[in-house]
Amino acid sequence: MTLRPADAARTSLDASRASASSEATTRLLLIDCPDEVGLVHRITGVLFRAGFSVVSNHEYVDPMRRHFFMRTAFAGDRPTDALIGELRTELPLNANVRIATTEPRRIVILATKEAHCLGDLLLRHAEGDIPAHVEAVISNYPTLGRLVERFGVPFHHVSHEGRDRAEHEAAIRDVLAAYDPEFLVLAKYMRVLSPAFVAAYPARIVNIHHSFLPAFVGARPYQQAFDRGVKIIGATAHIVTDDLDTGPIIAQDVRPVTHAHTAADMARAGRDVEKIVLAHALTLLLEERVFLSGDRAVVFE
Amino acid sequence: MTLRPADAARTSLDASRASASSEATTRLLLIDCPDEVGLVHRITGVLFRAGFSVVSNHEYVDPMRRHFFMRTAFAGDRPTDALIGELRTELPLNANVRIATTEPRRIVILATKEAHCLGDLLLRHAEGDIPAHVEAVISNYPTLGRLVERFGVPFHHVSHEGRDRAEHEAAIRDVLAAYDPEFLVLAKYMRVLSPAFVAAYPARIVNIHHSFLPAFVGARPYQQAFDRGVKIIGATAHIVTDDLDTGPIIAQDVRPVTHAHTAADMARAGRDVEKIVLAHALTLLLEERVFLSGDRAVVFE
Amino acid sequence: MTLRPADAARTSLDASRASASSEATTRLLLIDCPDEVGLVHRITGVLFRAGFSVVSNHEYVDPMRRHFFMRTAFAGDRPTDALIGELRTELPLNANVRIATTEPRRIVILATKEAHCLGDLLLRHAEGDIPAHVEAVISNYPTLGRLVERFGVPFHHVSHEGRDRAEHEAAIRDVLAAYDPEFLVLAKYMRVLSPAFVAAYPARIVNIHHSFLPAFVGARPYQQAFDRGVKIIGATAHIVTDDLDTGPIIAQDVRPVTHAHTAADMARAGRDVEKIVLAHALTLLLEERVFLSGDRAVVFE
């Protein structure tokens, strides 16, 4: 087992237990289903009887949708083959149940021309600071190739010129096929993805939007922010659903600005916010801390 | 001279000079005009030759509009009668030039039913913590009367029921006439003011909007924020121009929220942001730190 | 049952259930004990078998101390008389187990001369915005009497002059005896409390410290902050243990400042931080969201 720093920090009891018993493995149990009385008791009972110990537990019930969400880190060296079946006998029929390891995930990053988010992720990756392996970077321009190559990561220039969206996406999917990524990261990728493309990665694509959504949807958000005279700018990382700018929000952050900031100043200040928010949201997603509840994201920080 | 704490803090050189020479008085010179080469030199020259010393100076040139703004605190006990005339000979023809004292301003607060912003202002007023005298509070409901009376401030219930907007505003202006306020504060006043009403207080009305503008314009912003699943909420204080929610922004602030916050939770967290932002923006306005530059506010903090 | 807004917001499932079944009552189960495998399953089992449903659940295991903490909001109209006994059979011998209602708590506020924190709490109290009833305010100066009387709350001036600390505290305890408060709030109370006094309210006294602890312990923290040239100031709310400034931290917040802020400016900006942080920490304490783990506070927000 490779317990990466991010998870180790939050599942620290496990870490101390693991040090006592070096064979202990941590896995994640991920459940969402319509709410019922007694769910936590029943679910923890299955784990207990199977000989697993709960390391940490997050639950939430969406009060509008009466839907239950649970993320449980559990420890123990027994096989988990039978667990899903046993859990299904205790859960509503249409429950979503998954068991995930804490191994690094395979990801591919899509970008266009801007380097700050991509570079920041490549740096973190090189230092082992995100629980993922960056399989490749794909861009519709060649601009970022040199940066990516500095880090020894494969770079694919897949131009959109002379291709309609379907053709361009088919070309991207050909490249992706070779890497079979579990998650995609849109690190300032400035093209809208088709519903068909998005459907292949349900709740598995994270995008950074260069504004404090829902303010300034659309093009040139920092120019819009300047024109409006805002005193705070922000950035929003969200799950990509059918549209580039309106998926469920995972994380947001802001920074103060003044009347003396031009649109270019705001953009530069914004780049720092964008890269920090994207890296944070990606880590939350990779650690399986993000659930969808309708149009909202439940985030177990 | 009554140098209030807020200004004293920022014009501290003056304070130390004043302690040496107890007669020294601080006044504010407020100028905006089309930009020209040499303006700062010419303006400070007029003050110098008249025997005044510059205590602090803020300047800004709007790069799009090529418009110059300057706020100068100056000290000295000579009369300032001739200053405006002398300055006009050095400034472009259509320059706006004013001299203001640092005396507390007369203000009237308009509110509806919510107590948090109003109460916070009344508390600050009672403690001498804003550079203003609250002449009266006007509300279209009787709800807040008891709170206002706790503080010994006149309360006027001017109902909007059975009156159209013009009639209601006429009734409010009748009340205002008795107090002749220099500034109006909309402390969660939930009625839209007519352009005619606003025109009587040009750049002299401050409003608090319960969202991080321009997100969530309109009704029930916290419900909108909940529905959108935002991770940060905010509040915006702005100058009232012709419309309740879109005037130039003076100050904004934010607070983090999570998926576990209901709309009611967000509203409660929002109340703390609203009252702090409104008091801050009001103080900036009273201290003559806010200039209009088209649709944007220049704020000399 | 009086479900106050603060709790209603976070236990919203209960609110929706309660609307379906208007008799449902929410109570809080509060447990801390040495960690063991299966605790969550066993505890939720006791509730389940007794016919209660879990509304929300927070757990944490301190990885250093291997100590388990749990706060469970549960709903149901059965009596809870037998619950503690049943839970004890499932828990380690020395477990702390309590059941609390969500009724408003009785509190007394201690203050000295500064009005901002006290006034803010009185305003919130008058508006029903904190889950508490303010029984009285005690001060070692008469200064704040008029403010407190504005709100119709009993004010007791208990001077420390001519008394040593034991005598002064005895006089305070005489006043407190009449009110039997569950929690004390030190709203800028500038006297150190003796260990004997504190021991009478274990983890039941909250204090606001006018700095971002552990920076600037001691007197005149804003002067210290100015002298050090900091660019951010803050405030810290903490549980009072044996010493005024070093108890476990419940909440902190900060605000940016610049070189142009004098110590007085910093103090004024700091007052806004102080009152917001104190009210927030008090609400967390009243809602039984705060546990002690050695010198640290576990806070289930």
Add this chain to the structure above:
Amino acid sequence: MTLRPADAARTSLDASRASASSEATTRLLLIDCPDEVGLVHRITGVLFRAGFSVVSNHEYVDPMRRHFFMRTAFAGDRPTDALIGELRTELPLNANVRIATTEPRRIVILATKEAHCLGDLLLRHAEGDIPAHVEAVISNYPTLGRLVERFGVPFHHVSHEGRDRAEHEAAIRDVLAAYDPEFLVLAKYMRVLSPAFVAAYPARIVNIHHSFLPAFVGARPYQQAFDRGVKIIGATAHIVTDDLDTGPIIAQDVRPVTHAHTAADMARAGRDVEKIVLAHALTLLLEERVFLSGDRAVVFE
């Protein structure tokens, strides 16, 4: 003229003028001296008579030390040779007066083993996002060599092992001599510099300290922060004077944490704060926005 984005943004009037007259050059006038009446008028007069126009102006008078600071961006294509002399006739005898260009500065980065601050600066440098040219990186360990080489920047491993401080610093100064840097950046350089070394770069060395100074001076600040149970962590960038942790503060920033963050978690969250704060402070320093006033830094943002 190379007007870098950072300055262009703030001196935007100049940018618009420059576009009208492509020959216009922006330079910086930097003055500090004992305060006197009329300084701004006299200084702007020298510029005006020499045919230069003021693009932007920042002034401050330290009220305790009665010391005047001024940073003026001015435009015009005449030579500035005589300016200093003319200014001296208008200023107090011991005034500090400098004229600086807005050309990129030569810098050298010192680091030890941690990559986040160094990598972030190298990325910004590669993208032209800081107004500097990174001449080289020096480290007392070989660890970071590969990262630096990815960016094509010279890397020098100057081990401290087997050398006392004087010998180690002499070896570093030998390397520095070849590059003649104007500024040094300590990007998590974990060695204390001698007063002699620091004296060679007066107010020209910036360090990032991994805590919200003055809290947690000394070793292992995140462990200290965890032990103290703080709810906010921070980082501080400061000018290096005679001691690693106590120079005048240029910039600080913070991030919220909870009881569930281990010391390792806090350190990871802290890395994001550190790199953003260091890059911000370095840019301020390179743009000549930082003046020393005793133990405090005046920062014209």
